[in-house]
Amino acid sequence: EIVLTQSPGTLSLSPGERATLSCRASQSVSSSYLAWYQQKPGQAPRLLIYGASSRATGIPDRFSGSGSGTDFTLTISRLEPEDFAVYYCQQYGSSPRGTFGQGTKVEIK
Amino acid sequence: EVQLVESGGGLVQPGRSLRLSCAASGFTFDDYAMHWVRQAPGKGLEWVSGISWNSGSIGYADSVKGRFTISRDNAKNSLYLQMNSLRAEDTALYYCAKDNSGTTRGYFDYWGQGTLVTVSS
Numbered sequence: 001e002i003v004l005t006q007s008p009g010t011l012s013l014s015p016g017e018r019a020t021l022s023c024r025a026s027q028s029v030s031s032s033y034l035a036w037y038q039q040k041p042g043q044a045p046r047l048l049i050y051g052a053s054s055r056a057t058g059i060p061d062r063f064s065g066s067g068s069g070t071d072f073t074l075t076i077s078r079l080e081p082e083d084f085a086v087y088y089c090q091q092y093g094s095s096p097r098g099t100f101g102q103g104t105k106v107e108i109k
Numbered sequence: 110e111v112q113l114v115e116s117g118g119g120l121v122q123p124g125r126s127l128r129l130s131c132a133a134s135g136f137t138f139d140d141y142a143m144h145w146v147r148q149a150p151g152k153g154l155e156w157v158s159g160i161s162w163n164s165g166s167i168g169y170a171d172s173v174k175g176r177f178t179i180s181r182d183n184a185k186n187s188l189y190l191q192m193n194s195l196r197a198e199d200t201a202l203y204y205c206a207k208d209n210s211g212t213t214r215g216y217f218d219y220w221g222q223g224t225l226v227t228v229s230s
């Protein structure tokens with residue numbers, strides 16, 4: 001089973017700054033089957049990125065994903081107030097389970 | 110508009126059972142796999158179970174295998190999770206999530222708002 005490790009656990013930044021979140025897999029993720037989700041307090045998770053770098057419908061272009069193999073990154077180019085949330089990576093493609101990372105909290109500095 | 114509405118949560122004693130439901134609308138339900146994902150209070154996301162479009166492929170997390178059963182009724186656009194022998198560690202918000210594919214190997218493109226299960230005496 002692939003284990004995903006996200007870092008850092010918490011990222012303290014100011015609005016307008018750039019956020020870089022990391023997701024490392026214990027073994028190679030086939031075909032870049034890596035997704036990112038955003039979860040705000042009291043809300044369900046929302047899909048941001050799939051296929052490591054494809055933005056989901058309606059997701060602003062300040063969100064971008066990159067990486068392959070075992071190392072993946074979610075970048076938020078300029079943080080907006082609504083971007084402060086918890087972000088999870090997920091690997092999929094290995095039936096039938098989808099493993100999540102433990103999450104990175106992006107908080108206001 | 111895709112909608113997933115979970116129901117059936119509540120307070121239950123350890124060892125008892127509970128059945129969760131998820132009513133789906135806004136898409137062709139029997140084209141897609143579906144999943145249950147849970148989140149314990151203050152914790153991260155944990156995949157619980159997934160079922161393919163035709164129920165031909167089903168999987169469970171090791172933590173619930175042998176106790177939980179996932180099923181679906183395509184005629185009713187509904188997903189279910191039968192939870193038996195509940196434990197305190199099953200306490201969580203349970204989300205229903207739509208797979209982007211029919212096979213359970215996809216990402217989760219839509220999520221419900223969740224139903225809370227509390228296991229306590």
